[in-house]
Amino acid sequence: MTGRSIVLTGPSGVGKGTLLKALLARRPELYLSVSATTRSPREGEIDGVHYYFYSRDRFEAEIAAGALLEWAEFAGNYYGTPIAPVQAQLDLGRSVILEIELAGARQVAQIFPTALRIFILPPDLQTLEMRIRDRGTDSPEAILRRLEQAKVEIAARDEFDHQIVNDDFQTALEELDSLVTSA
Ligand SMILES: Nc1nc2c(ncn2[C@@H]2O[C@H](COP(=O)(O)OP(=O)(O)O)[C@@H](O)[C@H]2O)c(=O)[nH]1
Numbered sequence: 001m002t003g004r005s006i007v008l009t010g011p012s013g014v015g016k017g018t019l020l021k022a023l024l025a026r027r028p029e030l031y032l033s034v035s036a037t038t039r040s041p042r043e044g045e046i047d048g049v050h051y052y053f054y055s056r057d058r059f060e061a062e063i064a065a066g067a068l069l070e071w072a073e074f075a076g077n078y079y080g081t082p083i084a085p086v087q088a089q090l091d092l093g094r095s096v097i098l099e100i101e102l103a104g105a106r107q108v109a110q111i112f113p114t115a116l117r118i119f120i121l122p123p124d125l126q127t128l129e130m131r132i133r134d135r136g137t138d139s140p141e142a143i144l145r146r147l148e149q150a151k152v153e154i155a156a157r158d159e160f161d162h163q164i165v166n167d168d169f170q171t172a173l174e175e176l177d178s179l180v181t182s183a
C-alpha cells in the first residue's frame, strides 16, 4: 500500500512550520519532507534537519540530474523537494507532508493528482506582517518580499481542497490534525 501525499501551503509567517512541529509531535507516523534551499540558514537551523542548504551551483546540478520532485524560486532563492526520500516513504506506506510554496504545490498537483492539498490562511494581512516581524528571522528586505508574495499566494487559496485559518493556534492544529488523519 502506498502512502498519501499531503501538501501544506500558505504565506510566509502564517504558522506552517509551527503547526507542523506540533502535528508531528502528536503523529510521529507522518513523514515531513526535508527540502533543499539556497537560502542561508537561520539561527538554530540545522543542515539536513530543517533544510538541506545548497549552493546555487549544487541546486542547479540537482535540477539537471532530475533529483527534485518539484522546485521553485521564492524571494530570491531556490527551494525544492528531493524526490528519493519522498518516494521511499510513500512506498513504505507512510503519508508524506510537503510544506511548499504555491508554484511547487501546483507542480505536485500534476505529479500526484490525489494529493491532499491544504492552504493555511492568516486572520488578516496585518497579523501576518506582525508574525513575520516578531519571528525576528528575516531582514527588512526579505520581509517585504515575503509580504508581496503573500498576496499572490492568498489569491490562489481556492485552488486548494481545504483552507484553515490560523487564528487560534490550538483550533487550527485540531483542524489540521483531523484533515490529515482522515486522509
Ligand atoms: N516549492 C517549494 N517551496 C518550498 C520548499 N521548501 C520550502 N518552501 C517554501 O518556501 C517558502 C519560504 O520558506 P522559508 O525561507 O523557510 O521561509 P518561511 O516560510 O518564512 O519560514 C515557504 O513558502 C515554504 O513553504 C520546497 O521544497 N519547494
Ligand SMILES: Nc1ncnc2c1ncn2[C@@H]1O[C@H](COP(=O)(O)OP(=O)(O)O)[C@@H](O)[C@H]1O
Residues within 6 Å of the ligand: 010, 011, 012, 013, 014, 015, 016, 017, 018, 019, 131, 132, 134, 135, 166, 167, 168, 169, 170, 172
Ligand atoms: N496561531 C498563532 N497565533 C500567534 N502566533 C502564531 C500562531 N501560529 C504561529 N505563530 C507565530 O508566528 C510566527 C511565524 O510562524 P512560522 O511557523 O515560522 O510560519 P511559517 O512556517 O508559515 O513561515 C512564529 O513566531 C510563530 O510562533
